[in-house]
Amino acid sequence: MKNLHKAMVAISISAAAMVSVSARADIVSSTSSSWQTSSTSWNVDTNNDNVSSFKAHVGSELINISTVGIVDTGSGNATATPGTKDTLFTSITFDPTNNVFTSFSFQGQLAILGDIFVEVNDNFGITFTFTNVPKSSVFGPFGAAAVAGSGQYIDKVKVYTVLPENFNSIKLVDFGNYTVAGAVPEPSTWAMMLLGFFGVGFLAYRRKNQGHVRLA
Incomplete structure (x- = not known):
């Protein structure tokens, strides 16, 4: 006994x-684009040439952005592309100044066909990493969203590849308040x-x- x-x-x-x-709150990968509107799209503040950091806004919220590799961008709903300096664009990190977003999405193009990784830090200090295996060098949308009712918000997002893969572009970046239903x-x-x-x-x-x- x-x-x-x-x-x-x-x-x-x-x-x-x-x-x-x-019962723990969660953030899951998402390929939905139904929530994306002009109000959730990033707007890069100014044109940028050969930079590794710049700023953008989504609505009234400031997003600080840093890259591994030198990039160029236009302004507005812009595209980030490799700069004229001889570096590979392998990573981009989005750091919202406030925890107000529950969803993130982006699109882009790879220099060669390889895996894409999305690392999301939430407001509880938990890190979630997702892998996207695109069928074409032109990919998207791909991102992540919080489970409805979880109380989770996106604190920071890092999008990256592993050499020799690198990005030709990152574009159509969106931060919004889309959520997904909890898993059964x-x-x-x-x-x-x-x-x-x-x-x-x-x-x-x-x-x-x-x-x-x-x-x-």
Whole structure:
């Protein structure tokens, strides 16, 4: 019975952990473009030549942008392209000054066909990394969005490739307030949860029969 007791405790703890994980807020990858409007599109403040940092706005919100590799941009709803200096454009980081956005999306073109990575930091200090494997060097939209009701916001986004891959362009950048529905637990998760609840009930039953119930 001791072994059974230990097993039921382990199941209960595992199930409780699974419930905790399934209830945790999340940010997921997204290819939706239905939420994108002119008000969610980035607007680069000025023309930029051979820079590795610049500023843009989405509505009234300031976005600080830095790159690995020198880039050129136009102004307005611009495209970032490799600068005239002989460097490879391999990474771009978007750093909103306020945590007000729940979704991010971008499009662009690769110099060669390779993987694209999107690293999202949220307002709770959690980092999510997604991989996009485009079928063509021209790609998009690709990005991420918070689960509805999660209370998560985008703190920072890094888009990057791994050499020898690099970007020919990054464009149509959008930050908005689109959210996605939460995922329904898998059948196996439901089974573990039920086992956990059974374990808790079994332990309570055992303690009652052994006189371990304390009266107030």
